[in-house]
Amino acid sequence: MxxxxxxxxxxxxxxxxxxxxxxxxxxxxxxxxxxxxxxxxxxxxxxxxxxxxxxxxxxxxxxxxxxxxxxxxxxxxxxxxxxxxxxxxxxxxxxxxxxxxxxxxPQIDNPDRGFSFRFDGPLDMRMDTTRGQSVAEWLAEAEMQQIAEVIRDYGEERFAGPIAKAIVARREAQGPLRTTAELAELVAGAVKTREAGQNPATRTFQALRIFINAxxxxxxxxxxxxxxxxxxxxxxxxxxxxxxxxxxxxxxxxxxxxxxxxxxxxxxxxxxxxxxxxxxxxxxxxxxxxxxxxxxxxxxxxxxxxxxx
CATH class of the missing domain: 3.40.50.150 (Vaccinia Virus protein VP39)
Incomplete structure (x- = not known):
């Protein structure tokens, strides 16, 4: 159990x-x-x-x-x-x-909530799962500039532009991102350098969570x-x-x-x-x-x- x-x-x-x-x-x-x-x-x-x-x-x-x-x-x-x-x-x-x-x-450690890149799960991140748009739903339709602004402003991520570009390119080639592992892998490929001990996806996950929950x-x-x-x-x-x-x-x-x-x-x-x-x-x-x-x-x-x- x-x-x-x-x-x-x-x-x-x-x-x-x-x-x-x-x-x-x-x-x-x-x-x-x-x-x-x-x-x-x-x-x-x-x-x-x-x-x-x-x-x-x-x-x-x-x-x-x-x-x-x-x-x-x-x-x-x-x-x-x-x-x-x-x-x-x-x-x-x-x-x-x-x-x-x-x-x-418990929110971070529950893969079904989608808050963490440490576990593979649905790309949700909503605090209230009974209402509102998930991160996956928003990323499936947001424009590249919107995505870049969110990641830059709420994650203080200097590679926000390349990450947004990669998200849109992936969406057009293979369909929208659906899981936390897919997003973490994509971000890792777009972020060229990162602080020692910090996962490349840390700032992006923070930004999307803050944004989707206002x-x-x-x-x-x-x-x-x-x-x-x-x-x-x-x-x-x-x-x-x-x-x-x-x-x-x-x-x-x-x-x-x-x-x-x-x-x-x-x-x-x-x-x-x-x-x-x-x-x-x-x-x-x-x-x-x-x-x-x-x-x-x-x-x-x-x-x-x-x-x-």
Missing amino acids: NQPLQHITVLLDEAVDALLGGAGAQPSGQWVDATFGRGGHSRLILQRLGPQGRLQAFDKDPDAIAEAARITDARFSIRHEGFCHLDELPEGSVQGVLMDLGVSS ELQELEQALEASLRVLAPGGRLVVISFHSLEDRIVKQFIAKHSKEVYDRRMPFAPPQPMRLKALGRIKPGEAEVASNPRSRSAVMRVAERTETPA
């Missing part, structure tokens, strides 16, 4: 400590795990919440929803939606929002929504796993951690800052040694400062 795919939650204690740090022992109120995954953060949050606390989770992945069904705690609920729907919660109603970005280990756009929407739904003193905790995500989070916190002056009205009082940056944390040596996938993680923490307008 196949063993269930395991997931080790990154920065588990650090993230929950940061999220609940503004609250007292056994806090009450509404809290949000915006990316349930396999529930590591959610389960620890529930252990720490008081009887009047409530935890609302979000996730697009049907497998994550199935895992969440195993939690019988009446204080917990989950929505089968992306975290951009955070904006639907009442204004100023949330004491803390946690976002653990990226892909979980991950960066959804992150931007969810960050903006957090400003509206967080109560004063509420915490925002975001764990990123690559530079594109972390750059968005860093710039968002920096933008809202300063007073804003209207140059058209030089004598008007400035708009007060809306967030207070509380720091940046990376996994320690022990965590990286026990879970190498944590090595790229960066956690940023901020606190809501003023009452939502």
Whole structure:
């Protein structure tokens, strides 16, 4: 019998400590795990919440929803939606929002999901397999320039042009790509040099996954929504796993951690800052040694400062 795919939650204690740090022992109120995954953060949050606390989770992945069904705690609920729907919660109603970005280990390690070049499987990569277009479907019809732009912009891949050209040439000669192995082999032939220890397909797979799931756009929407739904003193905790995500989070916190002056009205009082940056944390040596996938993680923490307008 196949063993269930395991997931080790990154920065588990650090993230929950940061999220609940503004609250007292056994806090009450509404809290949000915006990316349930396999529930590591959610389960620890529930252990720490008081009887009047409530935890609302979000996730697009049907497998994550199935895992969440195993939690019988009446204080917990989950929505089968992306975290951009955070904006639907009442204004100023949330004491803390946690976002653990990226892909979980069970998603990566399941060949049927198509996230990894290490296993041969259908070229899917959708977080939500119940809706939307798979990577294979998109590559079967996208223009060469579109493919190149996606791989360059979301994968920071300098060989994006040759890879896109190879994908289209293969499509015209043999039909569309259907599996992860086919794509990985094609990319390996188009990428002339690569960093030591990195598979040539790494950046392309990252780019296509981010694009097909609109991950960066959804992150931007969810960050903006957090400003509206967080109560004063509420915490925002975001764990990123690559530079594109972390750059968005860093710039968002920096933008809202300063007073804003209207140059058209030089004598008007400035708009007060809306967030207070509380720091940046990376996994320690022990965590990286026990879970190498944590090595790229960066956690940023901020606190809501003023009452939502």
